[in-house]
Amino acid sequence: MAKPSVGWNNTFQKRWILMLLAIFSISTAIVIVIRASSVSCDPQFERTTTTDNRIQVPTTTQIGNVKDPLSFMKSKLVLLVSHELSLSGGPLLLMELAFLLRSVGANVVWITNQKTSETDEVVYSLEHKMLHRGVQVYSAKGQEAVDTALKADLVVLNTAVAGKWLDAILKDNVPCVLPKVLWWIHEMRGHYFKVEYVKHLPLVAGAMIDSHTTAQYWKNRTRERLGIKMPETYVVHLGNSKELMSVAEDSVAKRVLREHVRESLGVRNEDILFAIINSVSRGKGQDLFLRSFYESLQLIQDQKLQVPLMHAVIVGSDMNAQTKFETELRTFVTEKKIQDRVHFVNKTLTVAPYLAAIDVLVQNSQARGECFGRITIEAMAFQLPVLGTAAGGTTEIVVNGSTGLLHPTGKEGIAPLAKSIVKLATHVERRLTMGKKGYERVKEMFMEQHMSNRIALVLTDVLRKSKTHLGS
Numbered sequence: 001m002a003k004p005s006v007g008w009n010n011t012f013q014k015r016w017i018l019m020l021l022a023i024f025s026i027s028t029a030i031v032i033v034i035r036a037s038s039v040s041c042d043p044q045f046e047r048t049t050t051t052d053n054r055i056q057v058p059t060t061t062q063i064g065n066v067k068d069p070l071s072f073m074k075s076k077l078v079l080l081v082s083h084e085l086s087l088s089g090g091p092l093l094l095m096e097l098a099f100l101l102r103s104v105g106a107n108v109v110w111i112t113n114q115k116t117s118e119t120d121e122v123v124y125s126l127e128h129k130m131l132h133r134g135v136q137v138y139s140a141k142g143q144e145a146v147d148t149a150l151k152a153d154l155v156v157l158n159t160a161v162a163g164k165w166l167d168a169i170l171k172d173n174v175p176c177v178l179p180k181v182l183w184w185i186h187e188m189r190g191h192y193f194k195v196e197y198v199k200h201l202p203l204v205a206g207a208m209i210d211s212h213t214t215a216q217y218w219k220n221r222t223r224e225r226l227g228i229k230m231p232e233t234y235v236v237h238l239g240n241s242k243e244l245m246s247v248a249e250d251s252v253a254k255r256v257l258r259e260h261v262r263e264s265l266g267v268r269n270e271d272i273l274f275a276i277i278n279s280v281s282r283g284k285g286q287d288l289f290l291r292s293f294y295e296s297l298q299l300i301q302d303q304k305l306q307v308p309l310m311h312a313v314i315v316g317s318d319m320n321a322q323t324k325f326e327t328e329l330r331t332f333v334t335e336k337k338i339q340d341r342v343h344f345v346n347k348t349l350t351v352a353p354y355l356a357a358i359d360v361l362v363q364n365s366q367a368r369g370e371c372f373g374r375i376t377i378e379a380m381a382f383q384l385p386v387l388g389t390a391a392g393g394t395t396e397i398v399v400n401g402s403t404g405l406l407h408p409t410g411k412e413g414i415a416p417l418a419k420s421i422v423k424l425a426t427h428v429e430r431r432l433t434m435g436k437k438g439y440e441r442v443k444e445m446f447m448e449q450h451m452s453n454r455i456a457l458v459l460t461d462v463l464r465k466s467k468t469h470l471g472s
């Protein structure tokens with residue numbers, strides 16, 4: 001629509017397209033952990049446990065208001081406890097929360113509990129970014145951390161592992177802090193269900209989990225494995241950042257990025273490109289995807305279907321690691337002689353260029369699937385249809401038959417995924433319609449604004465409860 005100053009916009013646009021391209025070329029050289037890999041939970045706000053006559057929290061009808069939904073956090077002191085400071089999903093999400101809270105004038109303190117696996121350079125730049133935005137960064141072990149925990153209006157523990165910090169640092173003070181703890185959980189792997197991590201879970205003010213499936217899984221596992229009860233649990237689906245949306249909604253930027261990435265991969269503009277964007281591991285199902293892709297090529301050949309040349313790109317390789325799984329993928333590609341159709345790309349944090357370049361996203365996470373799967377909503381923002389496994393958070397994001405197609409996990413999923421690939425390759429209008437529907441769904445449910453609104457409801461509830469509890 002009518003923008004204030006065309007000249008400024010053009011310059012601005014050019015500048016950041018260049019910037020993205022620069023980041024893109026650097027990030028293909030530097031291996032960084034892919035953002036979408038670890039965070040997969042989801043946020044439609046809902047209480048999964050019923051509770052007695054509680055006070056009504058503000059309703060979502062306030063969404064349209066000019067007022068920021070988090071504005072009641074102004075001047076509140078919030079302590080964020082991160083298990084690590086790295087470029088992986090969990091810490092990045094907590095940083096987003098830190099900035100949302102800063103933007104409404106909350107006092108935010110960040111501590112990192114564990115040694116991080118990232119290089120000092122990454123840690124330095126992340127800390128610098130936080131300090132720059134007015135977030136205080138303290139040592140997790142110092143007296144400052146303890147004092148802040150005692151004074152804070154709210155303490156957010158990020159991921160199950162952060163629970164170790166409570167006893168180790170707070171010691172006798174643990175009971176005073178628990179009533180104001182909100183525990184944000186983004187994972188559902190078995191090894192997180194350890195008493196030493198989560199024994200305080202029943203006594204915190206609340207747990208916030210990224211998808212209904214994951215919340216249900218936590219409820220089951222804590223009860224059956226550890227014999228403990230989950231606290232009040234809020235499901236909060238994630239939302240797309242403003243930065244990502246600004247690229248996704250800019251057709252010029254998308255075209256530039258698309259041309260650039262396709263050229264670097266050797267894929268022509270008229271070819272159709274399927275991608276899986278996740279760190280390469282068996283759990284993310286790249287092996288099964290390649291089998292489906294190969295099967296789809298055969299189907300097309302057997303049935304003599306008229307389709308554009310098809311390519312697959314696997315973004316998330318770690319060429320340095322040379323894992324058995326990575327080798328297995330490459331051997332498969334060589335054996336089937338599809339080297340010219342399958343491309344491997346290193347892990348990267350900068351997913352936008354790839355989303356601009358591809359035609360279909362494949363989300364092939366296996367077993368219980370993704371906790372949320374942020375890449376899914378990011379792809380939908382780029383108007384891409386999603387071929388996903390019917391598991392975990394994916395089932396709460398993708399509407400089967402409308403914004404994408406779901407297939408079963410495991411070997412049973414190979415043939416259905418191959419068929420879906422052929423379907424989207426042969427039906428261009430169907431593919432484009434699904435992409436548009438996905439975009440509409442993102443605009444309706446998975447924007448930063450929606451996430452803020454949902455988090456605001458949770459924080460209101462948690463603050464009210466801890467006040468009652470602490471009698472202040």
Ligand SMILES: *[C@@H]1O[C@H](CO)[C@@H](O)[C@H](O)[C@H]1NC(C)=O
Pocket residue numbers: 027028029030031318319320346
């Ligand atoms: C991928 O990473 C490896 C190992 O770090 C590096 O040698 C290679 O150049 C990278 N590839 C690209 C395309 O950046």
Ligand SMILES: *[C@@H]1O[C@H](CO)[C@@H](O)[C@H](O)[C@H]1NC(C)=O
Pocket residue numbers: 213216217220
């Ligand atoms: C949790 O347990 C219930 C009942 O035992 C079961 O129906 C449900 O599928 C389980 N959910 C998950 C996510 O494991």
Ligand SMILES: *[C@@H]1O[C@H](CO)[C@@H](O)[C@H](O)[C@H]1NC(C)=O
Pocket residue numbers: 390400401405406407408
């Ligand atoms: C998704 O929908 C297709 C038909 O559009 C159907 O064949 C398939 O079984 C559905 N998958 C799931 C997991 O519901």
